[in-house]
Amino acid sequence: MTTQRIRTVRGTGRRAAAAVAALCAVVALPGPAWAAGEAPYAYDSAAQQVKGADTTTNSAQLKPGSVYRDTVSRTGKQYYRVDLDGQHNAYVSVVAVPPPGGKADYTDGIKVSLQDGSGSQCSAQEAQFSSAGYTRPITAYAMREVEPGGDGGNCQSPGAYYVLVERTSKSTSTPEDWGLEIRHVTEPALKAAAPTAPSDDWASASPQPPDGGPTKRVGGTSYFDATSLTEGEWRDDIRPGQTLFYRVPVDWGQQLFATAELGSSPTGDDYVSNALVLSLDNPAGGHVDDNTLSYSGKQATLALDPQPPVAYENRFESSGDVSDMRFAGWYYLSATLSPEVVKVYGDKPVPLTLRVNVVGQAQDGPGYVGDPGPFAVTDDDRDAAASGQSGSEASTSGTMKLVAAVALGAGAVLLLGLGGWVLVARRRATRAQAQAPAHTQEPTQYGPPPAW
Incomplete structure (x- = not known):
């Protein structure tokens, strides 16, 4: 009894110290340096510095559940290593963070791919600035999926795999290095086989706008500190060249609909093409959809394409926008206002309204063998969405709860x-x-x- 009590007190003290240290890191970690007048991107406070290699042989290892920071040059092509087992699906996402307000060609962007040890490509995704010819944070991911009852072919065996990040930039585009935020997450296997045929019986028409009128919610500056939203109408202000981030918990069986409206301007009526970009990304950092809106000083609205209800079997659909609605969790909305707006309407904020609908009752998940990690919606997630906590605030709140629980336990x-x-x-x-x-x-x- 005496020995056990000593171990309990010491172990509690170590956990409390670790929790306090984690909280201090969240509060004290400095953000990235930006030029005066530019909007910052708040990198994840837990991100570790890493350096991509020009060959697979020298590539740095990315560990599951971790976040990393790096940069990529104009002609960048760099590798990272992940060690995968034979049971978990693996996802590696990359957020490219160019200096805001820069010039970009239609085809500029990044490509993220995952390869096995023999050079076979497991998957790849490209993210481009497309018709909106200005820089903004964009994200793409690659994955290795374990096939139930597979024959151990390409991308199925345990071992070393390699993430390749490639940047594309035209000679006329802004040449500065881009920041990278890299995440590696895994998804556990299922206890029993799930359906493999996605349903095509789902509502494709947008629902009625949410009731209640607009409520003020200030967007975050990154995926890490994205402001949490529930179904509703949300008011914010956005400046030229700025990107605002929001996140919405979407559970199994639920559909997400989102529209964005730019409010009218009291001055000016010149036309700005592709003035607003609204993007949707999934809980693993995979890009799902985006749309653009032109602006002439009058109120204007755009809507994202209707997406299917979140379902495990969506991953077996060949269409990317369906396949990427493959798990429950936080779905991210980002809105970017073109820097060209400043030439016509000045460096003043433009009213932005987001209307979010989450349709359908939450259903049970597919039955994972282990902890689903980010691929679930918890009671804490719902509380964060209701209160409007940002991702970083929710993380800090969770740490404080841990500190309080540990302190209470130690006190007891x-x-x-x-x-x-x-x-x-x-x-x-x-x-x-x-x-x-x-x-x-x-x-x-x-x-x-x-x-x-």
Whole structure:
């Protein structure tokens, strides 16, 4: 009993110290340096610095559940290594973060691919700036999926795999290096086989706008500090060249619909093509959909394409926008206002309204063998969405809860120990008084606490 109590107190102290250290890291980590007047991108505070290699042989390892930072040059082509087992699906996403407000060609962007040890490509995704010819954060991912009952062919065996990140930039595009934020997450296997045929029986018409009128929610500056939203109408302001980030929890069986509206301007009526870009990305950092909106000083609205309900079997669909709605969790909306707007309407914020619908009742998940990690919607997620917490605030709140729980547990241990010492001391005093001769009995003070 004595030895066990020492281990408990020491272990609790170590966990409390680790939790406090993690909280301090969230609060104290400095953000990236940006030029005056530019909007920052808030990199994940847990991101570790890493350097991509020009060959697979020298590539740095990315560990599951971790986040990394790097840069890529104009002609960049760099490798990273991941070690995969034969049970988990694996996803590696890359957010490219160019300096905001730069010039970009239609075909500029990044490509992320995953290869096995023999050079076979497991999957790839490209992200481009397309018709919106200006830089903004864009994301793409690659994956290795384990085929149930597979024959151990390409991309199925355990071992070393390689992530290749390639940047494409025209000679007329802004030449500066781009920042990279890299995530590696895994998805556990299922307890039992799931359906492999995606349903085509789902609503493709947009629902009625949400009730209740607009509520103010200020967007974040990255995926890490994206502002949480539920179904509703949300008001914000966006400046030319700025990208705002939001996230919405979407559970199994639910559909997400989103529209964005730019409010009218009191001055100016010149036309700005592709003035607003609205993008949707999934919980693994995979790009799902985007759309653009032109602006002439009058209110204007765009909508993302209707997406199917979130379902495990969506991954077996060849269409990318269906396949990428493959798991529950946080889905990310980002809105970017063209820097060209400043030439017509000045460097003033433009009213932005987001209307979000989440349609359908949440259903049970597919039955993972282990913890689904980011591929689930929890009660804490719903609370964060209702209160409008950002991703970083929710992370800090979770750390504070851990610190409080650990501190409470440690306090309870100490109080139990103190209570035990008081009880032992009282018994000693009573016994001493009872054994001493009557004429020598005196009040006995509590002795030192017993040795544990």
